Amino acid sequence: MASKEKKEKNLGRYSTFSVVLRRIRKNKGGVIGLFIVLFYIIVSIFGPMLSPYDPNESNFDESLIPPSKQHWFGTDLHGRDVLSRVIVG
Numbered sequence: 379m380a381s382k383e384k385k386e387k388n389l390g391r392y393s394t395f396s397v398v399l400r401r402i403r404k405n406k407g408g409v410i411g412l413f414i415v416l417f418y419i420i421v422s423i424f425g426p427m428l429s430p431y432d433p434n435e436s437n438f439d440e441s442l443i444p445p446s447k448q449h450w451f452g453t454d455l456h457g458r459d460v461l462s463r464v465i466v467g
């Protein structure tokens with residue numbers, strides 16, 4: 379009982395954020411998950427700057443092109459770059 383009360387007193391000294399960070403650092407899966415979430419946040423903020431083509435620009439001459447060096451994910455029926463649409467979407 380005394381050790382439980384002592385732990386509760388020690389937890390009061392730290393902020394919730396530091397406790398969460400400490401638990402995540404101990405868990406390898408938590409660290410990987412944190413990096414994945416941070417990656418998605420960065421891509422969502424800078425997505426329009428990262429996309430190689432305008433995601434809404436139609437080019438019917440390039441419709442349904444399979445993946446290549448120019449269009450990594452290929453193009454759709456309207457000739458729009460699928461990678462750009464995935465990044466922005």
